[in-house]
Amino acid sequence: MKKHPFILLFALTAMLFALIPLPSARADSPVTSTNFYVAYKDESIVQKALQAGGMTAELATYLADESSPLALRAAIINAIGWDTEPTQRAEAYAQQAYGKSLAAIKPSELRGDERFVIGYLLAMDDYLDTREAEQWLEDARRQLPDSFTAALIHAIVQAQEEMMKDAGWPQVWKTVADVAFDPDLKMDMKPEAARIIIDYMVSYSDKKVINPFAEESRLTLRIGDRDFKLNGETFEIDPGYGTAPALINGSAYLPVRFLTEAVGGDIRWEATTHTVRIDTAHVSMKLTIGEKTAVVNGKEQQLLGAPYISNGRTMLPFRFLGETLGFDVSWDAATREIGLTLGSQSHK
Incomplete structure (x- = not known):
C-alpha cells in the first residue's frame, strides 16, 4: 500500500525530534522553584557555585566550615541547583569534605549545621524522593532549634514530600507558613531570600494569604463591604458566604476565618460547645459564642464584645483579632474603614 505523503512527513519529523536533545524540563515544586540564592548573588562564593553547577573542593570546604553562615551555605546549595535526573552532589561533598563516602558517615558524629548541609544537598540531588533528605534536615533542625534558615529549608523539603503524597496543596502552604510566621525563630537569613x-x-494556598516578608502588607475593609483590599488590590472576603465587616453597638467586627487563614492559621468549630479554636504559628485562641472571655495562649483575656455567628461565620471585634494575630490596626469612623497592617516579619 502506498503511504500518504503527510504520514511520511509526520514520521520523518518525529524521527528528527527524537534525535535532537531537548532542554531539561523545569520542575515546579517547593525544592526546585524557590531560587532564593538570588538574594545572595553579591557573594563571590555563590557566584562560584552558579558557575560550577556541581560540587568543587572549594565549595565543599566552605560548606563544611562551622564559621560559614548557615543561610549562605544554603544559598550555595540552592545556586548549585538541581537536575531532572538524580545527581550525586551530596556524595561528592562527603568525599571532598570528609574523605569518605556518605554511607560511611555517622550522623550522630556531626554537628547540626553539617547535617543541614548534607540534608539539603540530598534534597537537591533527587527532588522526587526527599525522604532521606527530610530525615537529615529534621535532625539538623532539632540541633539548631532557633535557626530560621534550618526551619525554613526543612519545611520546604517537608512540603515537597507532602506534595508528592497528595497531602493537599493547602497543607503544603501551611507547613511553610508555620515557620514563616513564627516570631520565636532567629532571623539568620536575608529577608529578601525569605x-x-x-x-x-x-x-499552594487556596486562600488569599500574606507574605510576612513583603515590605508591608496592608488590608483595608469597610463596614458592610464584602470585598477587602490587600496593598490596593481588591478581593472578596469570604467567597460563597457573603460575609462582611459589621458594626454592632459601636464596635466593628470582622469574620475570624478570613484573617486567620491570611496568616497561615487554622480555625476549628466545635458545634456541641459553640467554641472556636484558632491556631497560628505564635497564637492559640479559644473563643465561645456569646461570651466575652477568650483564652489566648493559655491566659484569659476580656473582649469588648462577644463573638457571634453571621452567615455561618464567627465574628469577633476587629481590634482584638487584628492585634492578637500580629497586625497594627486602625479605625476611621468617618469612612467606617478598618485598616490592618503587617510589617516585614520580626524575628528575634
Whole structure:
C-alpha cells in the first residue's frame, strides 16, 4: 500500500525530534522553584557555585566550615541547583569534605549545621524522593532549634514530600507558613531570600494569604463591604458566604476565618460547645459564642464584645483579632474603614 505523503512527513519529523536533545524540563515544586540564592548573588562564593553547577573542593570546604553562615551555605546549595535526573552532589561533598563516602558517615558524629548541609544537598540531588533528605534536615533542625534558615529549608523539603503524597496543596502552604510566621525563630537569613521563598509558596494556598516578608502588607475593609483590599488590590472576603465587616453597638467586627487563614492559621468549630479554636504559628485562641472571655495562649483575656455567628461565620471585634494575630490596626469612623497592617516579619 502506498503511504500518504503527510504520514511520511509526520514520521520523518518525529524521527528528527527524537534525535535532537531537548532542554531539561523545569520542575515546579517547593525544592526546585524557590531560587532564593538570588538574594545572595553579591557573594563571590555563590557566584562560584552558579558557575560550577556541581560540587568543587572549594565549595565543599566552605560548606563544611562551622564559621560559614548557615543561610549562605544554603544559598550555595540552592545556586548549585538541581537536575531532572538524580545527581550525586551530596556524595561528592562527603568525599571532598570528609574523605569518605556518605554511607560511611555517622550522623550522630556531626554537628547540626553539617547535617543541614548534607540534608539539603540530598534534597537537591533527587527532588522526587526527599525522604532521606527530610530525615537529615529534621535532625539538623532539632540541633539548631532557633535557626530560621534550618526551619525554613526543612519545611520546604517537608512540603515537597507532602506534595508528592497528595497531602493537599493547602497543607503544603501551611507547613511553610508555620515557620514563616513564627516570631520565636532567629532571623539568620536575608529577608529578601525569605520573601522569594514565600512568594512562591503562597501559590499552594487556596486562600488569599500574606507574605510576612513583603515590605508591608496592608488590608483595608469597610463596614458592610464584602470585598477587602490587600496593598490596593481588591478581593472578596469570604467567597460563597457573603460575609462582611459589621458594626454592632459601636464596635466593628470582622469574620475570624478570613484573617486567620491570611496568616497561615487554622480555625476549628466545635458545634456541641459553640467554641472556636484558632491556631497560628505564635497564637492559640479559644473563643465561645456569646461570651466575652477568650483564652489566648493559655491566659484569659476580656473582649469588648462577644463573638457571634453571621452567615455561618464567627465574628469577633476587629481590634482584638487584628492585634492578637500580629497586625497594627486602625479605625476611621468617618469612612467606617478598618485598616490592618503587617510589617516585614520580626524575628528575634
